[in-house]
Structures are given as C-alpha cells and as structure tokens.
Amino acid sequence: MTTRSAAFILVLLVLTVFISITEASSSVDFVKKTVSSHSIVIFSKSYCPYCKRAKAVFKELNKKPYVIELDEREDGWKIQEALGEIVGRRTVPQVFINGKHLGGSDDTVEAYESGELAKLLGITSSHKTDL
Template identity: 35%
Template sequence: MDKIQRLTSEHGLAIFSKSTCCLCYAVNILFHELGAATYVHEIDHDPEGKEIEKALMRMGCNPPIPAVFINGKLVGSTNEVMSLHLSGSLLPLLKPYQTMH
C-alpha cells in the first residue's frame, strides 16, 4: 500500500499502532525507554485504517499491529521486536534513531 511505503520511507523508525492496543503501548514504551525517536501512526485514527491493517497482514505482519518498520523494512510485530531486544540485536538497529545516548 502506497501510504505504508510513503510513511516508512519518510520516517526511519515507524510503528503502526492502535490507541487501544496494550501491546502497541508496550512496544512504544520500549522504544521510548531505549531513547529512540519513533513515528507512531495510530491506524484507528486514520480513515484508511482498515486498508492499512489488511495491507500489513499481506506483508506478513501477523498480528498486523503493532507493525514496526526500521529503515523502511518491516521488522514485525511484538514477538519479533522482543526477540530482537532479548538477543541484543535491537539496539544496533536503533542507533541512528536514538536521541539520547
């Protein structure tokens, strides 16, 4: 979907989220605590939200939210992000987006 492509290319670290999703909140807090400047797109506040959600699933993100993109590439949802974090592989990916060191 063009909108996903545009937003992920404009923002190095993008999260597609829903304002009512507790896993989205947890992922957002994780990135915040790691000092990463994230762009969060709340799909439940977007008129095209349902289409975005379907497109994320087609891209292989299941569940579709939170969908984390780093440097324009789909990292995945909560499980993938947490696995990267626990293995120590997340921080190096976030280096360019960290606002505090």
C-alpha cells in the first residue's frame, strides 16, 4: 500500500466518522425540537400493539398527539437510536407531555388510570375504561 492510498483510506475513515456523528446529532436535535414544539408527542411504529394502546389513551381523553411513525420514515432507525440516547430506551412507544418524557405504553396507561396524565394535560378526566 502506498502512502497516498493510506492517506486516502484515513480521509475516508475520518469522513465516515464525521458523517455518523453529524447524523446522530441531527436526529437528537430532531427529537428535541419535535418534543419542544408539541404538547403531546408519541414516537411509535404503526404496527406495534403497545403503540396502539398508548395512542388509544389520548383518543379516550379527546387529545390528538403528534405521532412520529418510525417505521414509515427512512430515518426512523436514526430517530430510534436518538431516543435511546435521550431517554435511555430504544423501545416504542415513547411518549412526551409538555416537553417531559412520560415513558412507554405501560407508563402512559398507568398515568391515565391514576389521573396523573389528566393533571399533566391540564384537563379533567372521567376515566371510562381500562386500556
């Protein structure tokens, strides 16, 4: 291998690392901006039964969450990795209320059933059904 070839390979490696860091950073920025721009955000996958359960809670409360369906986006896996960095979990759903991380499906249902979710949303709720 020539010195020129080695230098070229080194440049490619540096560029690859830089691009990976930049993409990860932009995905983290996307999550943070999305969460701060909407009162209710759910990072979801359209086919996931746990995601459907979390979304049903907000339907029961007549609240429309901003939903990001990760399986319907080319960058969905990058966003899922960013969620892992931000909240320590890569699983879906991940629910945010007023910029704060609520948790996943079980956390959302538990907050709903205890009345804590209604408080977080600033609404009164007559809990109707178990989800």
